[in-house]
Structures are given as C-alpha cells and as structure tokens.
Amino acid sequence: MKLLELTAVELGKKIKAGEVTVEEATRAALDAIKAKEEKVHSFVTIDEEGAMNRAKEVQKLIDDGTLTGPLAGVPVAIKDNLCTKGMLTTCSSKILYNFIPTYTAEAVLNLEKAGAVILGKTNMDEFAMGSTTETSAYGVTKNPWNTEHVPGGSSGGSCAAVAAEECFYALGSDTGGSIRQPSSFCGVTGIKPTYGTVSRYGLIAYGSSLDQIGPVAKDVTDCATILEAITSYDKKDSTSVKREDTDFTSALVDDVKGMKIGIPRDYLGEGLDPEVKTAILAAAKTLEEKGAIVEEFDLSLVEYAIPAYYVIAAAEASSNLARFDGVKYGYRTKEYEGLHNMYKKSRSEGFGPEVKRRIMLGSFVLSSGYYDAYYLKALRTKALIKQAFDKAFEKYDVILGPAAPTTAPKLGESLSDPLKMYLGDVYTVSVNLAGLPGISLPCGLDSKGLPIGLQLIGDCFKEKNIIRAAYAYEQTRTYQHSPIAQD
Amino acid sequence: MANVISDETMGYVGILAKLELSEEEKQAAKKDMESMLDYIDKLNELDTSKVEPMSHVFPVKNVFREDVVENGDGGEATLANAPEKRDRAFVVPKTVDQ
Amino acid sequence: MSKQYETVIGLEVHVELATKTKIFCSCSTAFGSAPNTHTCPVCTGMPGSLPVLNKQVVEYAMAVGVATNCQINQYSKFDRKNYFYPDNPQNYQISQLYLPICHDGGIEIETENGKKTIGIHEIHMEEDAGKLVHDDWEEVSLVDYNRSGVPLIEIVSEPDMRSAEEVIAYLDKLRMIIQYLGASDCKMQEGSMRADVNLSVREVGAKEFGTRTEMKNIGSFKAIARAIEAETARQIDLIESGEKVVQETRRWNDEQGYSYAMRSKEDAQDYRYFPEPDLVPIVISDEWLQQVKDNQPELRDEKLKRYQEEFGLPEYDAQILTSVKKLADVFEATTELCKKPKKVSNWLMGETMRLLKEHDMDPEDIKFSPINLAKVIELTEAGTINSSVAKDVFEKVFSEDIDPDKYVEEKGLKTVNDEGALRETIEKIIQDNPQSVEDYRNGKEKAIGFLVGQTMKAMKGKANPGMVNKILKELL
Ligand SMILES: [Mg+2]
Numbered sequence A: 001m002k003l004l005e006l007t008a009v010e011l012g013k014k015i016k017a018g019e020v021t022v023e024e025a026t027r028a029a030l031d032a033i034k035a036k037e038e039k040v041h042s043f044v045t046i047d048e049e050g051a052m053n054r055a056k057e058v059q060k061l062i063d064d065g066t067l068t069g070p071l072a073g074v075p076v077a078i079k080d081n082l083c084t085k086g087m088l089t090t091c092s093s094k095i096l097y098n099f100i101p102t103y104t105a106e107a108v109l110n111l112e113k114a115g116a117v118i119l120g121k122t123n124m125d126e127f128a129m130g131s132t133t134e135t136s137a138y139g140v141t142k143n144p145w146n147t148e149h150v151p152g153g154s155s156g157g158s159c160a161a162v163a164a165e166e167c168f169y170a171l172g173s174d175t176g177g178s179i180r181q182p183s184s185f186c187g188v189t190g191i192k193p194t195y196g197t198v199s200r201y202g203l204i205a206y207g208s209s210l211d212q213i214g215p216v217a218k219d220v221t222d223c224a225t226i227l228e229a230i231t232s233y234d235k236k237d238s239t240s241v242k243r244e245d246t247d248f249t250s251a252l253v254d255d256v257k258g259m260k261i262g263i264p265r266d267y268l269g270e271g272l273d274p275e276v277k278t279a280i281l282a283a284a285k286t287l288e289e290k291g292a293i294v295e296e297f298d299l300s301l302v303e304y305a306i307p308a309y310y311v312i313a314a315a316e317a318s319s320n321l322a323r324f325d326g327v328k329y330g331y332r333t334k335e336y337e338g339l340h341n342m343y344k345k346s347r348s349e350g351f352g353p354e355v356k357r358r359i360m361l362g363s364f365v366l367s368s369g370y371y372d373a374y375y376l377k378a379l380r381t382k383a384l385i386k387q388a389f390d391k392a393f394e395k396y397d398v399i400l401g402p403a404a405p406t407t408a409p410k411l412g413e414s415l416s417d418p419l420k421m422y423l424g425d426v427y428t429v430s431v432n433l434a435g436l437p438g439i440s441l442p443c444g445l446d447s448k449g450l451p452i453g454l455q456l457i458g459d460c461f462k463e464k465n466i467i468r469a470a471y472a473y474e475q476t477r478t479y480q481h482s483p484i485a486q487d
Numbered sequence B: 001m002a003n004v005i006s007d008e009t010m011g012y013v014g015i016l017a018k019l020e021l022s023e024e025e026k027q028a029a030k031k032d033m034e035s036m037l038d039y040i041d042k043l044n045e046l047d048t049s050k051v052e053p054m055s056h057v058f059p060v061k062n063v064f065r066e067d068v069v070e071n072g073d074g075g076e077a078t079l080a081n082a083p084e085k086r087d088r089a090f091v092v093p094k095t096v097d098q
Numbered sequence C: 001m002s003k004q005y006e007t008v009i010g011l012e013v014h015v016e017l018a019t020k021t022k023i024f025c026s027c028s029t030a031f032g033s034a035p036n037t038h039t040c041p042v043c044t045g046m047p048g049s050l051p052v053l054n055k056q057v058v059e060y061a062m063a064v065g066v067a068t069n070c071q072i073n074q075y076s077k078f079d080r081k082n083y084f085y086p087d088n089p090q091n092y093q094i095s096q097l098y099l100p101i102c103h104d105g106g107i108e109i110e111t112e113n114g115k116k117t118i119g120i121h122e123i124h125m126e127e128d129a130g131k132l133v134h135d136d137w138e139e140v141s142l143v144d145y146n147r148s149g150v151p152l153i154e155i156v157s158e159p160d161m162r163s164a165e166e167v168i169a170y171l172d173k174l175r176m177i178i179q180y181l182g183a184s185d186c187k188m189q190e191g192s193m194r195a196d197v198n199l200s201v202r203e204v205g206a207k208e209f210g211t212r213t214e215m216k217n218i219g220s221f222k223a224i225a226r227a228i229e230a231e232t233a234r235q236i237d238l239i240e241s242g243e244k245v246v247q248e249t250r251r252w253n254d255e256q257g258y259s260y261a262m263r264s265k266e267d268a269q270d271y272r273y274f275p276e277p278d279l280v281p282i283v284i285s286d287e288w289l290q291q292v293k294d295n296q297p298e299l300r301d302e303k304l305k306r307y308q309e310e311f312g313l314p315e316y317d318a319q320i321l322t323s324v325k326k327l328a329d330v331f332e333a334t335t336e337l338c339k340k341p342k343k344v345s346n347w348l349m350g351e352t353m354r355l356l357k358e359h360d361m362d363p364e365d366i367k368f369s370p371i372n373l374a375k376v377i378e379l380t381e382a383g384t385i386n387s388s389v390a391k392d393v394f395e396k397v398f399s400e401d402i403d404p405d406k407y408v409e410e411k412g413l414k415t416v417n418d419e420g421a422l423r424e425t426i427e428k429i430i431q432d433n434p435q436s437v438e439d440y441r442n443g444k445e446k447a448i449g450f451l452v453g454q455t456m457k458a459m460k461g462k463a464n465p466g467m468v469n470k471i472l473k474e475l476l
C-alpha cells in the first residue's frame, strides 16, 4: 500500500489505530515531496526538520490521549499566503522573500490544535493574483495530470500537492475562485466556505471583502472534516461570523432525494468547452437519478460579475498591498535616493507584473473622479448579484455548474492575454461577491486526460447542502489518482 | 477602444501606487488597463440608480473589543523582520520635508 | 486707503482619547516607553493582521458629540484613507469620511465682542500615526510605532471664526468640554490636542470665501495666534499685489515665525477613500445613545451656574474655579468635607494659584488631597492656628501633601492664647523698644505695627494677633 494514496481521514484512522505512526506518515510525505518536486514544484518552502520534530510531538499527544480528532497526526501543506510563526511566508512574491512571521494564522492554529503536521508552504500566484500559479516569483507549478499544463490558481501549489500526493491535504484561499478552479484543474476537491466562516486573521489579504480560506483534499469527506477543524469564531477578525451549524461532517449523507438543484442556463452558453458541458450535465443527471429535482433556470447578471469583481478586488488589493514598502519587513531595494524613491524602487523591484497591473488598476478606480463611476458602480452591481442569488436560493437548495469553462490550459498560454485569463473566472467570482459557499469536485476527464470540475454552490451558511450533494455524487465514482501520484 | 489612458495618468497613478514602471511595463500596463476599463464599462449597461452600494455581504454590526490591555512588550517581534533597524526603531530615509 | 479684509477660519482639531488601549488592538497607550514596545502585528501593519474596534472609543466620541450639540449618526462606518508615509505602517489610515459618528453641532464661545456660536461640521474617529525621530547626523529618520493606533477624534469646525481670539476661545471651550467628559486630557504641549488651521481672507462684505490654505499641527495657543496673524498678512499681501492664493498645505515654523508650503509632486492629495472592509458598521441604538446622554457628567456651564446658586459664590470665583476641571474637582471635594465653599474658593484662588505660578505649574498638576486643605481651613477657622501659620502649613500641604493636624501638633504651631504668657512677652517688648513706645504715645499710630511685629517674632508667629493688639494698647 502506498501511504500517500490514503485520504486524510483514512490516514487519521490508521494513526489512531496504531497501524501507522505520525513519523512514518510524515517521512512518507517528505519522501514523496523529494521525489516529485522536480516535476510539479508545488512547494515554496519545505520544512523537513520542523515536520519531523512536530511528528514526534504529535505522536506523543496521540499516545497520551490528548489528541483524538480525525486529523491528528496527518501531514498538511499550507498555502504560502497564510502566516506561519517562524516559517518563511512569501506569498510567492520577491517582496516577502525573507519574511518570517512572528504569529500564525488562526486557521492554521486551529489545524495545529487538531494535531496537524505542517510539511511546508505551497506555491501560488503572487499575492493570489492569477489563475495559473505562473505569476509566482519562485517558479511555475505544474499540473500533476500533465506537466505541460498549468495547475490553475491561485492555490495551484496546494491543489497540485494534493493531486501529486505529496501531502494528505492542504489549505488554500479563494478570492475569486482560487480554491475551486485549481481543484477542478487538478482533479481534487476544494471548498470555499461562506464569507466569515474561517477567520482571516493571518491570511495575507488580497481582496479583504472576498477572501476566504478553505480545504483542498482528495474527497468530500476530507474537505468536510478539515472545514470543521478550521472553522471558528475569531474575535481578532471583525468579519468573523458566530455560527452554530458547523458540524459539516454530519452532512456526509448519501441522500439527495427531494433536493432541488438549479443549473443556470447562463453557465452553459458561449465560452463553455463542450466536453466540460457534457461532463457537468452528466453529473446533474446522476444526481437526478439519485432523487434530486434538477432543472435549468436563468440566474441573470452572470456577465457582470467579472467586471464588478475586478474593480472591487483590485481596489482593495491596491490598498492592502500598500504596506509592502521596504520599511517594516521584506524586500528593500539596495540603492535609493530619499524616501519616495526607496518606496518606488522597492515596490517596483519586489512586485511582479500581474501584481503591479492590479495595483495600478485598483489605484486608478479609487482615484479622484473615478470612485463613483467604477468603485461604487461595482458595489451596486454586487448588491444586484447578491439579490439574484437570493432569488435563486428561494427555489433551489444547490446551484450546479462548471468550476471553469475549460480544463487546464497549457503553460504560458494564459498570461499573454490577461483579460482572457480573467474571463476564465466567470463561474467562480460571483460566489465570492455574494459571500456564498462553493465546492469543486472531480466529475471526469476530457479527451486530453485532464480533469473536469463540478461546482456546487449553496446559499450563505448552507455548506451542508453542497457537502451532501457533493458526497452523494462522489459515491457514484472512484477517486482517480493523477499520473504523477502513481509514479 | 473607448478608454484611452494618457501617459500623464499613468504617471499620476504611479505616484499614488508608489510604482515606477519601466517604459515597456508602462506601455503594457496602459494597454491592459485600457482593455480592462473597456470591459468594466459593461457595468454601465446596468441601471443601478436605485441600488445601494453593498460593501459587506452580511449585516454584521457592532463588533467591539473591551478597553483592556492584553499585549505586552511587542518590540522584539515588531522589529524581527526590519530591513534596517537601530535603537529599537525602524530606519527610513530622512522624512523631513525640504 | 486700502481695502478692508476679513479672515475666515475653520479648524480641524485632533484629540487623543484617554483610553487604556489603542483603537484597533489591545496594546497600551501609555506614554514614555522605549520605542516599539507597545506594538503588535495590528498597529505595525504586519501582513494578515486585522483591526478590532475599541468600544470605549465609540463611547467617548459619542459623549463629545452630545456635549457639542452634534447629531449622532446611528449608522456609522470606517473608511480607509490611502497615502504613503512611514509613520503610517499600513500606508493607509483607518478613518471616517462618508458616515462619521457625529455631525452638525456647535458650541458657544465668548470673546470681548460677545457671544457667538461656532458650528461643528463633523466629528470622526481615526487612528493616530507613529513617531518619526530625525537623525541630525545621517540622512535617516527612526520610526517608533508606540503611538500608532492611539485613538483620535477629529473635530471639524465650520469656517465660522474670524480672528485668532475666536479661535482660541473655541479651542479653550472644546478643551474644557472634553476634559470635563474625561475623554482626553487635551494637553497641547504633549500633543494630545492638535489643531490644523484652514484660513482664507476676503474683502469685508464679500459673499464668497477666498481660496484657503491649511496649516498643519500647530502646537500651542500662542503659536496658533501667531500663525493666524502671519498667514492672514501673507494672503492679503498676495491679493494686494495681484497674485493668487494657492490652495495648499503649509507648515508653520513657530521659531522662525513663518510658514512654508509642503509641496511635493510625490504627495498627490488623492486619498482614494473607500469603505474599510475589515471593520463592520457601528449601529447605535436609541437605548445606547440615551445611556451615553444619561451618563454625561456635569459640564462647565452647568457647574458655573450651580456654584453661584448652590454655594453662593460670586461669578468671578465660579469662573475661575470651573476654568479647569481639576480645580473644580478639588473645590467640590474640599467643600464637601469642610462645608465652607467661600473659604475653599479663597484658598484655591489665592494661595493655590500663587503657589502654582511660583512653581510654574498648571492647575492639572495639583497633587494635594482635598482632606488636607479642608483641615487647614478647619484649623484656621477654629483659631487653632493663625492665618500666617496657616499659609506656611498650606505650603507644606501643597508641596508634600502633609497631614496639617499632625504637622501643627509636631511643630508646636498652635496659637498661643495664654494671656499671662503674652502679657509677659509684651511687657518685655515695651521695655526693649522705648523709642517706638514714645512715637506711639506722640500720636504715630504706625509705631504699634512695629511692636506687634516684634511680639509675633518673639512668639515665633504663634500668637493670636487680636489678643496681641488688645494687650499692647492696654499696656501703652
Ligand atoms: Mg484626519
């Protein structure tokens, strides 16, 4: 048996039963990383020594009965925009090339409490700005299904690491699809929870009103289990929501009888790859056969989500990224004349082109004379989009559609035309604008052998609906390991 | 192309954002920004005159802290990543206005 | 004959609130620690840190709003003001622009020209910046974030002031109100109250305002008066010579007595405000607002009235006693103990003021306990000590807060009322000073003063002066 084929929950059970030690599992993951990194490059930082020490410590805590949860002892990879005390956290940017936080993100602390062993930090698009993980300052991550293709982004490193079986699960973040789209491209499962469910404290902000942390894993059971572990009300995050129904694993039930599922007709039109469309509709059929009531409907406003999203995300980013200035941490240019020159040179040398592009756009749309026309207009559009979803959820429990219009493009294809790359987020961004939960899970391969992702969207605070639908669908399939995983 | 961004505007936004783009970068960024803005102009098709701008999706309100000191000496952690420090302070180029 | 001009002034007053912790994190606001000790990821702009609002800041802001007759915005929000400067670790300041907590208020001031209301446009909450220390030898500045995130309210007036005198009356009144509320100590010297002056001039009778300039962060009432005078003159000069006043921010150099423009092409004044996504709205219920109103302490104007009505003090006394909250507090506490308001008032307005002046102290610096002043008054009233001894005892109370009962006892300062002993001393004085005795007998009334003095000196000041006079006259 290859240990890394196990899901996180399966491994957790074996560790609990004493069949596998935490050190064995950690060693196995570190060996897998060693063997596969050259091909996939999922990681920015690998903490071999820290992980092995932690493994010993966790084993003791399991042995003495302190740690009893399902994730105790299971090794995890963390997206590099989540602060980890004492461990390099770069956001895949040169501007944070040497940043070692003195605090740990609340979501990661929650995992540590559950007995997680952190293997290292995963690669991402710089500051989570991108859909391919090609904008990283530390090299490109490749798709474990075909290394000539991108893994998606921005949580491409996390999704590739799970798909390549370099770790048992990972944390990602999702501002406009950054968990769901790469999960779709890499053939793994990822959840973007309702805004406010997982604390953002320690998550290096991109678009504060849109960012959420979520799990990436091999299956729905893992994702529900991980989400349950990282969810918490955090008084350090003012946008954190006090929730009671966070026993997400209770929704792991193979029953969708009577569940109302709507497919937005607007999601099936122009731009959608026919193979993706076929797979999505087949998945809908499967759910229907299991007793769900499935119908198509008009969601409306779909084409306005991307422009509204890019205005809001870029505006917030331009402000959030102002703190990277070479004064308190990170990169400072070597030679400069005076304060403003130091700012400009440090930032211009420290940020990559995509980040600079979005900061420029964000600064522009907020600047005097444009605020109303762009920023307020986008916030008004957001309100309309929210209303459209509210209306849809009066009728449906779950909205079903693709996570992305295509399967993973080839490396280098997307960056040349940013607008086209942005359009790839058409099915994911509106979920962030409306604060909704969404899950992406594998629903087949295209003719090139690349994974296709099925997206299920729920109403706010209704993760359980999408988890139940996803779980029921998943029962009709077997997990397909990527070629790199099988190496 | 409906939106034309002048070099002057690019320079101005560069001052706001504290970014100094190379000529090549500037031209590329200008082109991208113009096409993004054209695309964003699509929002004008929507009549939003009766819609309130929505910044928070949920009506969460009144999240407060009590006025109690909980943090101690943060000095070491605060300065741990400083590119340049002296006498427990961050060092920056002189800021006195000329 | 040259034209007549009128100066139009509006103020933006920043007041540091007297909270124990910062506005968005639980770091201490205490003064005087080593650089960067009262700091955490939030107030130093570390990546991933998030702000959480201090409830006390909202309550203080509401209290100041209520006391300055403002409307309270029961739905209020924070916005980000974006600009780069090293004292501002996030390179944006969390402030309020679109929905500030208070708006449309005003306070009444009084100057030589009578009473006048100065409008308050708005009061908003925001965070203070860190401190920059400039190195004189090297081309560097040092950044200390201990003050970063200390809560401020910014009180924005309407352009209702017309002279330095009005500006100072307004600032004085604001300071008094805020001190009375306990929301801030408002010490200009220590920077807990700072004013930006917006000033323009126009011809008398003109309807439109002239172009205004803004002078930043002026540190004292005197400096404000000087800056207003200089800026008014500068603008009139420009207009008279046919030039235009440029709308700009200027810095006042008080030592040199002139202001200069802070122009830089790197400082585009475009703050790109937008709603702060990391904080949620503040919704003030009617009950909460009522609670704050109910908890408002008695303010100066009310005290002024009450001191005259309840204690029968002259208006002059009441004015002085209420001019500084600390003085009013000491007055009320002492009066409560000894029930002699006019005597307390005399001690505070006389000896206390004299000693404060002598030691170059402000009334806020008073250290003595009301109980000890009450004891001095009681000892004097009971005739246990005479008034000149009382002054000496009070001086000790003022500087060391000694217990007057004990002190008088230990030092044996009680007035000597023993007639026999006095008579003996006086007889000796009369014998030793035949010249004075003769002068008195020859009608020089003043000579008796000398003899009284000699007696007091011989009795080490403890004699009952009335008795000395009586016996002297008798024996002469
Ligand atoms: Mg301000």
Ligand SMILES: [Zn+2]
Residues within 6 Å of the ligand: B071, C022, C025, C026, C027, C038, C039, C040, C041, C042, C043, C044, C149
């Ligand atoms: Zn702090």
